[in-house]
Amino acid sequence: MNSKILPLEFYTQGSVVTIAKKLLGKVLFSKNKGIVTGGIICETEAYGGITDKACHAYGGRYTKRTETMYLQGGVAYVYLCYGMHHMLNVVTNIEGSPEAVLIRALHPLRGISPMQKRRNGRKNLTDGPGTLCQALAITKQENGLSLKSKSLWIEYRDYKIPTKDILTSPRIGIDFAKEDALKPWHFRIKRQIITSLLS
């Protein structure tokens, strides 16, 4: 199957919502200590810059943590949540526009065994934003890293996920964002479609 690394233009063209949907079906890889792990992106969420109350950069907030989101699209924004879980985001848009897509779930493809080890033998390897970061060994070390680097990258394949196979719903765990919590910016691939991608 044909497979190539996504060009950086992918991350700077179109709205963050559009890019969040286009990332579905792409394949995320990480390389840590020589071990390559990765999987198909199945679930994403868009975080839309300074007007989105759920976004860390809401209101133009610019701090040590959020400065990564202000970089040009095509880098990783990784931060620690609840003091124990890392969250991986893909920064989008041009420099100065703080938008990002949270990667919430993958379908494991490569490096199953090391991922199982990192997950301490648990059955769920890559379902959940904190979970997949643990499986792929992604930490704040990767914050600001290019998505075309040797240790972190995203590939596209010769298929495309049609709109009818994308489920849309409100984002998760952001009740604090009030009315913005209702925005349907959570996207995921229909379960049965994923298995057909593997054939």
Place this chain on the structure above:
DNA sequence: TTCCCGATTTACT
């Protein structure tokens, strides 16, 4: 410097 709380996961009642 203090204090509150989070884009979650897991174990347990």
Place this chain on the structure above:
DNA sequence: GTAAATCGGGAAA
């Protein structure tokens, strides 16, 4: 279904 784990960011003082 509920609660604990755990710590750094961000706002206020």
